[in-house]
Amino acid sequence: MKVTINKYSYLLWLILIILTASQCKVDNHSKIVLNITSSCHWDMHDSLSASLGRAAYSYKFNSNGHCTYLFYDKKRKRNKYDDDDVVTNGKWEIKGDSVIVIRGVIRDILRYSEDTLLLQNFINKKMDTLVKNCN
Numbered sequence: 001m002k003v004t005i006n007k008y009s010y011l012l013w014l015i016l017i018i019l020t021a022s023q024c025k026v027d028n029h030s031k032i033v034l035n036i037t038s039s040c041h042w043d044m045h046d047s048l049s050a051s052l053g054r055a056a057y058s059y060k061f062n063s064n065g066h067c068t069y070l071f072y073d074k075k076r077k078r079n080k081y082d083d084d085d086v087v088t089n090g091k092w093e094i095k096g097d098s099v100i101v102i103r104g105v106i107r108d109i110l111r112y113s114e115d116t117l118l119l120q121n122f123i124n125k126k127m128d129t130l131v132k133n134c135n
Contacts, residue, residue: 028097032112036094037063040134041070041078042117047126057081058133059092059102067092067102 036042043055058078060068067090070078089104098109099122106122115132 032094035114036061040132042130043133045129045131061092065091065093
């Protein structure tokens, strides 16, 4: 017995797959934005942090697109970083669900969980990790 599959059933499956995939992207974007703008800070673990054996700085992301850049002093107290006369972009944004721009630096989001974002710098390909810190 020969089974024939209607070409419309292929089209229906294709449409369902596309709709499902597009819905996942919207949900991930919303989840990341809601999570990153919580009341917690996000510690950056990068090559500087590795050399110190601890996070050297952190970010506080606001829902209005602004972020605060903070550094840790020797007593592990957060202090707002003074950019002095250097003009910086104090904003952040997530593009789609795979790119985050923090103060003008573009990073790919490689992995995401509720408390961690694994990032790769778009230009120099260095790996960075943002870790949620609610203390």
